Amino acid sequence: MRQNSRLRKIIIGVDGSDASLEALRLGRSLAEPVNAQIEVITCWTYPQVFGKYIMDGFEIYKETAAKVLDQSVSRVFGPELPRDVRTRLVEGNAKVSLIEASGGADMLILGRRGSGGFSGLHIGSVSSSCVAHAECPVLVVPAPDSRESD
Numbered sequence: 121m122r123q124n125s126r127l128r129k130i131i132i133g134v135d136g137s138d139a140s141l142e143a144l145r146l147g148r149s150l151a152e153p154v155n156a157q158i159e160v161i162t163c164w165t166y167p168q169v170f171g172k173y174i175m176d177g178f179e180i181y182k183e184t185a186a187k188v189l190d191q192s193v194s195r196v197f198g199p200e201l202p203r204d205v206r207t208r209l210v211e212g213n214a215k216v217s218l219i220e221a222s223g224g225a226d227m228l229i230l231g232r233r234g235s236g237g238f239s240g241l242h243i244g245s246v247s248s249s250c251v252a253h254a255e256c257p258v259l260v261v262p263a264p265d266s267r268e269s270d
Contacts, residue, residue: 127156131225133218133246134162136188138263139231144196146261147229151204158205161221162189163214185209215249222254232262 132147134140164185233244
């Protein structure tokens with residue numbers, strides 16, 4: 121956090137998973153009492169392909185990510201975003217993009233494990249990388265149902 125330790129900007133990474141929605145809810149509850157700005161970020165990338173030619177139809181990846189972002193904020197904030205909440209769709213690797221975004225934030229909040237395919241992990245690779253490399257404090261939030269099974 122900055123020198124005066126006042127929470128002004130919270131970045132929340134969202135991928136539509138239960139843990140990321142819980143991170144968004146917690147970020148909202150932390151931001152409201154101190155009037156902090158919230159920036160909700162969803163990252164997306166084109167799939168890796170062999171060769172140098174990219175086929176048509178890859179716009180679906182960006183459209184899908186935009187839909188995840190819109191649905192996530194709607195589930196937590198309702199149909200109208202509060203004026204201190206911004207959303208941003210970022211093309212790029214989630215680890216790199218969130219670490220870069222952390223440079224302008226007082227806190228980064230992430231779900232403990234997102235929509236990746238390794239269910240046995242206690243912390244996801246994005247969360248782990250951000251904890252190790254972010255330029256601000258990182259809060260990693262478990263999904264609501266995982267608290268009972270830990």
